[in-house]
Amino acid sequence: MTSCSLIADPGTAWRRMSHVLPTRPNLEHFRGQAKTLLAELRTGDLAAAQAFIDHLPKARDLSAEQARSAGFRLADAQSVVARRSGFPSWTALTRHVEHLRSLEGAWSFDALQVDGNDMAPALIAQSMLLFDGDRFRMESPEGNYDGRFAIDTSSAPMQLDIEFVEGPEAGNSSYGIFELADDRLTICLGLVGAPRPIAFATQPMSGHALERLSRTSAQRPSGVTGGIAAPKAEEVDAPDSPVSPHDFSATTTPMLRRLEGAWACVRMVTNGEEMKADWLPFGSRTTSGNEATVVFGGQVMLDVKMRIDEAQLPIAVDYLHLRGKDKGKVSLGIMDWVGDDCRFHVAKPGQARPTDFSAPGAGETLSQWKRVPDATHFTRT
8 A cells, every 4th residue: 555745743643543443433333322322321320421521512511410411412422422532523423434434345456656657567466455444454466564544534635544563564654645436546655754645646756656446345355454563672683693783873884885875676586586577677775874775666675774894705784674573683694796786685584694695595585786877766764
């Protein structure tokens, strides 16, 4: 699920759009809440009276007894339900829930554009976006992304905030805009670390992805839970790793300077599987200082700090993962040069360092990259 106006703190937008709602909000549920609340108020229930006092502006200065005898109606109870759920009015709540329900179902990609570049149909043909309530799953060849989302239907265009819970971007958030017309959905999303777009368009180095989708099913998709958040843990060394995360400094070396800039993917083999040739043009690797980021199809697949030891043969390279399920862990690898291309063979955290550039085994990645001449790149933070 990707010039522009910067928002000072995207996290503020998420908090502003966070509401106290059940996982799959339903208007009948809220209508029932309002009827029950009004009935409880009329029978003298103190908690119900306090709810009116706390959330209904015209009841703010009333006592519990005054609230009970004020003659409040169902519309007032609905306003209370809306306001304690984080909405300014019942109308705003109903509009929000109706839009969530209108997104429900399975969506296929008609087109995807990232940083002004159109993705090949073969790259998006196997991807699906599934919505159930305020939970989503993005299924794609490079991995599944699960999480929750919030919408702001009062803005123009309507805004979308995504929180990734499980998958390659777990723990990160993205901010976008969207428009919905029957069974056609358009999303312009800032990739992780990018500002929210203000228009349905992308430009080179904007960090934005424009997605055009068609609904393939209006039924509630099965298995869309929003993912399971990994328990937070302190950054520690990967098992059997002689490298400490605290050893990764930003000290510039000749090798790091040589790796600076943008690189295009020439080859990618993961877990023994060779990536299709028509997918390779949509991969990029950028290096700034000792931080490297790999993006495929608009998704950040790798964000690491590097430590390189040229005294070893092959050259040893260690990755400290900065995001996702391996955040804070260290991967051990090797690198060398093939003419002007650079290549890497890296194991997953906890595995031994590879010794050569033969076909990678389980958990290992072999990649080769060609420099993009005179390229600038969007820096993600």
